[in-house]
Amino acid sequence: MSVFGAAERLRSSPVQSWTLAFVAFGVSLAARFLFDDVLPAGFPYLTFFPAVILTAFFAGLWPGIFCAVLGGLSAWYWFIPPFDSFHVNHQTIIALLFYACIVSVDIVLIELMHGATENLRAERAVTRNLYEQQREMVAQLKDREERQQVLQHELSHRMKNTLAIVQAVVDQSLRHAPDLKSASRTASARIMALGRSQDMLTQSNWQSADIRTIIDASLAPHVDHSARFRLEGAGMKLTATQSMGLALMLHELATNAAKYGALSNEAGHVQIAWTKPAENRFELTWRESGGPPVVPPTRRGFGSRLIERIVPGYFHGETKLDYAPGGLVVTLAGTVES
Helix, strand or coil: CCHHHHHHHHHCCHHHHHHHHHHHHHHHHHHHHHCCCCCCCCCCCCCHHHHHHHHHHHCCHHHHHHHHHHHHHHHHHHHCCCCCCCCCCHHHHHHHHHHHHHHHHHHHHHHHHHHHHHHHHHHHHHHHHHHHHHHHHHHHHHHHHHHHHHHHHHHHHHHHHHHHHHHHHHHHHHHHCCCHHHHHHHHHHHHHHHHHHHHHHHHCCCCEEEHHHHHHHHHHHHCCCCCCEEEECCCCEEEHHHHHHHHHHHHHHHHHHHHHCHHHCCCCEEEEEEECCCCCEEEEEEEEECCCCCCCCCCCCHHHHHHHHHHHHHCCCEEEEEEECCEEEEEEEEECCC
């Protein structure tokens, strides 16, 4: 421990501070009596000066003043003629003023030194704090840059996936449409369905989306009265790719139902139920009823490929279509993240 550290520890303890003041005064008084015969005349305060300086430095202001006062009174009484009295004359006054001036300067200088030390310690603490803040800001900046790079990479990946899906939708719509106007209408409807799924993903930072939200957004254009759709299932998170795939699949099913199935008349309705029969497993059923009799399609277009092959791949599963006379039943089974 440094000398200033020891002084700070003693100053923080009143008991130790005042004990040091009494001990220092006692030692200085005993030394003055012990060396009275060998000390030169005219130096009654010689042993009290070190006691005052040490007490003021280690014990503090008031213990130092206390030691100085006791030392001055002791020298006045025992070592300034006439001895053993508090006689006052011009020589006594000069001697006392000299002593008071010396010890006052010593105590003031010591307190200024301690004040400067405290200021230096405070400045060092501020410097350390600023350094820690700067280091933390640098670490945060580095972390922000790394997250920005990850975000840019992720955005690039998402954009490529989205553009690939859009390209496939447009290409297949043009390829299977009877004319350009019909192709444009079909492609626009599919891209709008894809856009609605992207809106939902944007709200969750492209991480995942709730299946109920996806279904509601995908079916919203086809809801003409409250009994059209019956939804059954608990909340479940789907990945970004699964969300877009399911949105496109539901768009295709709802469009076909509006043309040929349960949504083509006022009495028809669709039941959509989804469950997790086991951990990470997923199953969704689209069941139409109340529509015209079902006739299996004679031609397989992009919508059929989307429902039967493309979307099941996003779930690592399969899709089964049942063209029952009472209504189309489509079952999507696969896996989802837990």
